[in-house]
Amino acid sequence: MVQRATRLSGPSPSSETGRLLDRAFALVRQEEKVRTEFPPEVLAEVERSMAAPDLPERDETTVPFVTIDPPGSMDLDQAVHIERDGDGYRVRYAIADVPSFLVEGGALDAEVRLRGMTVYCPDTRVPLHPSALSEDAASLLPAVVRPAYVWDLRLTAEGERGTADLYRAMVRSERRYTYAEVQELVDGGQGEGTLMLLQEVGEQRIARESARGGASLPMPEQEVHVDDEGHYHLRLRPLLPAEDWNAQISLLTGMAAAALMLEGGVGILRTMPEATPQSVARFRREVRALGSDWPQDMRYGDFLRGLDRNDPAHLAIVNAATALFRGAGYTTFDGELPPEDQRVQAAIAAPYAHVTAPLRRLVDRFGLAVCEALAAGRDVPAWAREALPALPDLMAEADRRTKSVDRQCISAVEAAVLVDRVGEHFEAVVVDGFDKGVVVQLLDPPVSERARGTAGLGSTVQVEVESADILRRVVELRVVPGGNSPAAVGG
Template structure:
């Protein structure tokens, strides 16, 4: 069943006021435990303010006549990408502008040092811990509407089937004319809009999704457990299903990453996002789980097609989605230096792929963009970038671990706040996963995923659990089989 949005506010009779204060304190404690600081070192902050006020000379190319637009979650200010879409014969032309972060971060500078330490922006429910100071990430480097900004512009031409026919990337000045969000775009499309931008977005996204299916790619439709702060000071915890517009937008970013990876492999230099194919053992285990859950998986159907067809609202499908995570393991970064590396593809993409579309929020993209622009324009890749590439995989791996730990700890604390005061209550749940310590269940009436220790039941089975403990300060929920 769909999961209702649960808002924690001081006036909610089911949520003691004290749990909100405890929740905020827990978020702060999580950041302290993980070494996440909102404060930037004075030298790096001063440098960011200096380059924001007097940025380097702009690129010669001017694309400000093109009406770029952005699509991001509501309220976002760190805008990495802006797009312009048009028809090109029976295909399409995409110009995808990516924030020119390297223009503001000089190699060897204080900003360079700190961003290497941070690795990526970490999002907590109450605040975000940015990779770059806000004067850059939400100001001088962000592709905010109505502002002229330096950018790397990817010029992609797609044929009538949506395949990439050609790709070029260059630096230029651009202007975004409007900031949109996914819900707004989706509502317009659903209402039959004649806005050509949205019509083209749906066309391009649909063709690229068909390309993904033909390649054998797979997108894991995990339900997103989203914790957000409301204007009233409370917090919301919900399972937020993505709308189609998000998938269309993601396909444009994915196409850009695939074009970047091709450039790197052909040029013999770069850094790829890679993931090994599922092992035969993992696929066999997944097939047994599907059979046990009563999900029909024809022998001739690829696992990507099966995963793509699963419905997050169906408890048995949801359990199988959790099982599918075993097929999507081992993602990392692979440096290209000369010949094509043995591991050079991303199994879920079903092809080579590189991160180049989120430099405001992810360190690796900054280096990938510089590599691709140099290769595309026939120049040597700067030596300092080549020297940095071997260091980036471990920097990103460390920041990935920290980001995942922060996300999980904050969600755990919010679940504890939601269940606080319900100790002793019995709730309905569905078994969605097994672990060596017990089983993981999803509550039916509340957006909570939690472990039930020392007990097991069949995947997809309906069970009743009792809330034994909900400790917000520790971020801990203890459930027992009723």
């Protein structure tokens, strides 16, 4: 599950703090060399390709697909339809067909390889593809016919994956939903067939995830509210169950894609190593420090699934759990399969591939082309096969850049939240130490930062905000002496 940058809400930030924050976000993009404009030759090529796309012959416009996305989204990668299939389920998952509009080896292809991913910032997003493509011609918008890759997945009554097929077809989404709308309709028993079955299938897949030892990170969205006086307030918004159900359809599809690639002997997997004992031990300390009990014999995936997403302390635990989900990368193969331990995405506890977000992530376009050819019994297109060896490095750089932008924007927002509160004291818990101090977690506002001073791991302390610099994206905290555990850490 991808963590997106902080979202701003409330009045337009026209205060001095708001202007500094806008400058900070722009500075982050400049420092990370985010490509904010598309060259003229790219835009011209897109116009030509949209005028004469390579459309599939198969027609599935009678299937009542729907999309489920955050409010205001226009780059709609996925549309879903679910129906009963005997005692089980049939899931059809339509994915935007980017190759229909893209000249392989052309100007846009070269540009998106430099970008790698859509970059999300609190004030804007920088798309992987020009908006004419990603928000219009290739987007699965409602009530218009679009080309798509259609995954046709059969599940048992218990949600186990059965057969999987993939083909290109013309589709039409009947309606666009937000997660909140889906949740309200399902909770009220008023959702259409696909929505009610989404809950069934989603919960079945969550149970299968637990059974195989997998874990999803229910990452809360960090929201910054600007009040009428221009002050900034930071909150963590828990994910809705509907977001989990929808994510399970994407995970199901990614696992089906990985199985197809491994059977066909060619492809690119999204892999991640097991969490290290050190990171698990640190997470246990953080859980204890935040006042929760994690039974020693419970797997961390089951522990995360059992958290109360409306409890601020539990949301802080979810935020801390990101340390268990590190080291992800991509493994390519063509002919000889990778070793068993290099095939698995450890958090998912199964082989997995990225194939559901081609408008926003470069690698998915190639994974879809590989899988569609394998499913049809054809040779994998040369353009896709030849690109595989370069994709891990391209995606690693895109990952690094987007995570750095996200991290620095969050730091700027945290500074904006605390800039008017320099000199104030906040209650915090100590979750780790380093050579010059400790790492503390504030619950209100939900800020995690380093602080000068010493304190015991897991202890509750008072910290003082010594300074907050929005442009430098730096917050300086100090542990207020007195009342700390004698088992102190830090400098």
